[in-house]
Amino acid sequence: MISGVLIVLAAPLAARAIGASGTIEIHGRMAETGGWSPSVIKANTGTPLHLRLTSDDVMHSFAIGQNDAPPVDVLPGQMTEVTLTFDKPGTYIYYCTRWCGPNHWRMRGTIEVTGNDSTSPQPGTSPLYMKLNLDIDAAHPASVTPIGIPDAQHGVEFSTLLPASYLTPDYYRSHSPAQAYLDLSADPALSSLSGTDLWDLVAYLWQSNTTPEGLAEGQRLFAQNCAACHGETGGGNGVFSAYIKALAGKTPVDFSDPATRLGAAPALLQGKILRGGMGTGMPSWGPILTDQETWDLIGYLYTFQFKLSP
Amino acid sequence: MSFEITRFPLIKSLLKNRWSQLLVWFVMLVGFLWAIMSGFAGTPVGNRNFGIVFVWIAWWAVLILVAVPFFGRGWCAVCPIPLPGEWIQRGAILEPPAKKPRWLNLRWPNKLRNIWLQNLIFTLVALFSSVILTTPKVTAIVLAAMFFLAIGMSMIFERRTFCRYICPVSGFIGLYAQAAPFELRVKDKKVCLSCNDKPCYNGTSTLLQVQGDARINEGSQAGYGCPWDVFPGGLTKNTYCGLCMECLRTCPYDNIAVNTRPFSADLAKPSTRMDEAFKAFIMLGAAMIYCGVFLGPWGNLKLAAYSAGTLPWIEYTAVFLVFLFGLLPVLFLGAVWIGKTLAKAAITLKKSFIAFATALVPLGLMFWIAFSLSFVMTNVAYILSSLSDPFGWGWNLFGTASLAWQPFLTTHLLPIQMLVLVGGLLWAGRTAQKAGAEIKISPVPVIVFSTLATLAMLGLLL
C-alpha cells in the first residue's frame, strides 16, 4: 500500500525530470516579484537553444531585442516552447512585450552567446545626439509655436519652393521643428510664405522623412510600448501616469504640448528613447528597438503635433 | 419511512468488504497527496494547478452539491486525511492485527467534547479563504497541516479524534448531514440491549462467538470499535456517524442497517446544542459574506479579504466576525424573543434560541449550494484542462490542456439559484414550524428572519 502510494507520488516528478531535460525552463513574473527566472542564460552560436516558458502570475510574452522574430505569449500556468539559434556571439536581451504592471519594461534578461565567429565585432556607432552634443536632459522649449495644427497636406503646395538641403535626413534629424521654422522663415527663397504656410511646410518636411509604412509601424510601436504611460492619444495621461508622477514627481511627457514638443529634434528624441530615464521613469529602449524602429517611432511622435497624411 | 438498502446482499457485501473500501481510499489518498504535491511543486497559478482545481472546484462541488445533501457524511466515509494515522493507530490496514500496538489512546478532554473548537477552526479558515482558495502553496500547507495533525492525534488520542473534534470540514458536514436522506441506524434497539460485548463500539479482534445464540450472524467480522466514538445503538441523528461501516462489519446480530429516508428526518426534533446552533450561524453568515465578497462586483472588498495583515483586512475581519457572531445571532435572538414573549412560554430563551436554530440548517445548506453553483459552473472547464496538465508543467495527458476557459450552463444558473434559495426557505420554514410545535412558540418571526436572509441572498446572487 505504502509503496503503491509512493510510486504514484514519485511518478509525476520523474516524468517532469525526463521531459524537461535538454531545455531551459524560464518562469516569468511581474518585475516587482522577480521578473524572469533565470535572467541570464548561456548559449553557443549555431546550437539550438530550447526554452520552455511559463508565467507564474499574469500574461507575459517573450521576444528578443532588435530581432524581428514575432513575440511569443507566455501564459500563466501553461508552457510555451521556443527554440532559438544564434549565428553571432554577443549579448542578447529577452524581454516582455505585454504590459504586466508599471515596471513591465524592467522585465528583461540576457542570453550570453559565445562561439566561434571569425569576423571581428563591429565597433558600435555612437548615437546621433552624442555626435551632435545634445544635452538630452536639458529643457527644450520651442522658441516659436504655430497657431493651429500644421498640415503637411497643405505644405505640399509649397514643396517646390523648398531648397533641397532641407530635405535630407541629416537636416531633419538634427533640427527641431522650431529651429526648422526659424531657418525656413529666414530663407529668402521662402520669403513669400506666411507664418502658417511656413509651419505647414515644416510639417511637410517632417512628413517627407517618413513613409506610410513607417508611420504605421511607429503607431504600432507607440501603442505597444509607450501608450501605457504616455496615453493612447499622447497626452501624458496613460494608465500608469499616476504611478510615474508618484515615482518621479511629474507625469510622463505630453506629446500634444507644442511648447516643448516642437523644440525637440528627432535626434534628441532618439536619445531619450535609447537611454531613458535618469529618475523620470522613462525606460531605456536601446537594446530593444532597432535603428529603423526608433526612427519610425520618432516619426510617429510628431503626428501629435502635425497633421501628416497617412 | 426509511428504506433499508443493505437488504440487498450485493450492497451489503460491498459496504462490508474492506478491499472495496481500501480501493476507494487509495484513489482518494493519491489524489490528496497529488494535491499537496502540486501545491508545493506545481505552478503557482491557481486555475492551472491540480491542487486548487481539484480541491476547491471538483471536490467542493461534489461535496456540497452531492455528498452532503444526499449522503450526509458520505465524504467522511472516503476521506483520506485520517487514514495513515488510523492505520498506525490500529497497527493494520485491513483486519485487526493479532497484536494491537500500544499508542496512548487518550480520551479527548470533556471540556472539548463539543464542536466549539471546530467552529473556531472553521472561522479561521474562512477568514483566510481568499488566500487559501487561490494560492496553491497555501492550500498545500493547509492540507498537509490537517494530514499531519490527524496522524499525530491518532498516536495520542483514541479513535478518530481529529475527525470528531478538530477537522473544520467535519463540523459543517455533520450539521448538514441531518438534512440528508441517508442514514446508518440499528434495526432493533432491543437487540442492542441484550448484547453484552457491544463490538460495534468496542471492536473485536475475533469473530464473536456467543454459544447457543441463534441470532448470530455468520457474516460478521473482526473489526474495530466505532472510530467516531458513537454507540450505534444510540444513533438517532446523522451528525456524528462517519459512515465508515465498521459496525456493519462487527455486529454479531446483523442489527445495523444503512437506509434511505426522507430528507430532513433528523430535523423533525429541534436541536438542543448551542455549539451546533452557532455552527449554523457561522455557515449562514459565511455564505452571505462570500456571495458579496467573491461573487460581487466590489473589488475593494476582494482586496480587503485577500490582503491578510493589512488594515483593510483587519476591518474586513472585524465585519466578518461581528456579522457571524454578533449581528445574525442577535437578530435571530430578537425573532425568537418576540415569538416567546407572545406565546408567554415557560421554556428558557436559550433553549428556544437553540431549538429554532435548527431551521438554519436547511437554510444554510441551500445558501451554500446556491453560492457554490456560481463558481463551480463558471470554473468547471478548469477541471478538464487540469486533468491534462495537473501541475502546469506543459503536459497534455488527455489533449485538453489548452481548452479555453468557458462557463458551463450559466444561462440557467440564475433560475436554478432562485429555486434553490426559495426551496431552502420553504424547508427552513417547515423546520421552524416543527421546532415551534415542540416548544409551543410561534415560528413566524423566525420565518420572517429566514425570508429576509433569503431576499438578501437573492439580491447578492441574481
Next chain:
Amino acid sequence: MFRKQWFIGFLVILAGAVIVFAPLPVHAALPTHRTFRVEASQFAYDPGVLDVNPGDTVTIELVSMDVVHGLYLDGYGVSVTADPGQTAQLTFTADKTGSFRFRCNVTCGALHPFMIGKIQVGRNTWVWRGIALTVLGALAILILHPNLPKAKAV
C-alpha cells in the same frame, strides 16, 4: 379542511408557475447606442455594474489599468482582451433581457476567477421573480400549515 388545504396548495403552485414562467411586459424604451468606459484592474471592473435597455447597441471600451485583462460576457458569449495602453472595444446588441455577469478571461493574478462585473439589460427578471416567489413561499408556509400543529406523540 383537508380539501381546502389541497385547493390552497394548488393555487400556490399555480401562482408559483405564473411567477416563474409568465413573460414580463417588454420594456418600452427605444433602443439606443451606449458606450461605457470600463477600467479593469486587479481584481475588479470600474464601473462594476452597467445598465442598458433591451435592444441597445452596447460598446464597452475596456481599459486595462495594470496587467492584461479580458472581459467575457456570460450569457452572450462575446469577449475582448485589453493590454494596458491599448483600449479594446467590444460591441454587441443587448437582445437578451436580464442580469448577466462579465468575467475576466485572461488570468490576471490570484483572484482572477473572482473578477466579476454585472450588466443589467432591462429589468432583472430573475431577482423580481425570486422576490415574488420568496414572498409567496413564506406566505404558503404560513397559510398551508398550521403554525403550531399538535406535537406528535413520540
